[in-house]
Amino acid sequence: MxxxxxxxxxxxxxxxxxxxxxxxxxxxxxxxxxxxxxxxxxxxxxxxxxxxxxxxxxxxxxxxxxxxxxxxxYAVRNIQALKLINSDHINYHHKFVERSELDHLFSQKGDCDEIIIVKHGWVTDAFYYNLVFEKNGRFYTPLHPLLPGVQRQKLLNIGHISAIAIHHDNIQEYDQVHLINSLTTLHQITLKTNQIRM
Missing domain, CATH: 3.30.470.10 (Aminotransferase class 4, branched-chain amino acid transferase, N-terminal domain)
Incomplete structure (x- = not known):
């Protein structure tokens, strides 16, 4: 089971x-x-x-x-670089203990600290985090994350972020990206989009 x-x-x-x-x-x-x-x-x-x-x-x-x-x-991680990884077959709709598919993608991060997973051209999640992109002081999260997290849901519920489709070709149109999860809130891990390696 x-x-x-x-x-x-x-x-x-x-x-x-x-x-x-x-x-x-x-x-x-x-x-x-x-x-x-x-x-x-x-x-x-x-x-x-x-x-x-x-x-x-x-x-x-x-x-x-x-x-x-x-x-x-728990300590909030120090993340300085993100690696874009493509995977059209990744599936993680439930928060399983076993996550070998994600582990395989994470192993491709090279000298980066985290990955951003792209599925069929669309931005989904990081390995440990949901993503929130910032542009002109407004906040946007990918419409179809691999796993909708509770922090993401909370921010959606209060109207602080909006869910939209974000294509990997458009990442550089945003100013910053925030990494969030249940223990990491908005603004705790923030990188410029030029810190994302394509």
Whole structure:
């Protein structure tokens, strides 16, 4: 049976975007295992004293039920260069623990720190992140990411970003690109688009 994972942000003992994580987990359980009864991740989170302060990743592995919960200190990565990688066959609609296809793409990054995955000419995601492109102070995320993340969904819900199709030929029309995930918010990892190697 395949296993999936949710990585939840905990900052100073508080969980963030838990309802969005639960919604995604329950969508995956319904689509993959045909389960209609939801699981409530909050009942599986018991933050140890050692992780009550600072930024922490709570990693929940599940299939039909929750199988493992672990906690790790988290630091935002220092990313200076992105490599554009083409893959027309990549498929990652659910947040699987096993991600060998993505690992293979990431292994092609050379001396860059991260990759941007292009599918049929359209920008999708980075390896660990969703993408937000900035132009004239406005923010745009690719319309069809490989995996819609919770941070991306939160920003869409509040109208802070817009989802549009972004072709790889048009990347340089944008000023900057922001990398976001459940533990990395907008503006924490920002690169000029000329730091993307084609």
């Amino acid at each position: 395949v296993q999936l994972v949710e990585s939840i942000k905990i900052l100073n003992g508080r969980c963030y975007n838990l309802s969005l994580h639960e919604a995604r987990a329950n969508r995956s359980r319904k689509e993959l295992f045909h389960l209609d009864t939801p699981i409530h991740l909050k009942y599986f989170i018991d933050i140890p004293e050692a992780f009550q302060h600072g930024l922490v990743k709570c990693r929940i592995v599940y299939d039909t039920n929750v199988r493992q919960v672990t906690y790790h200190e």
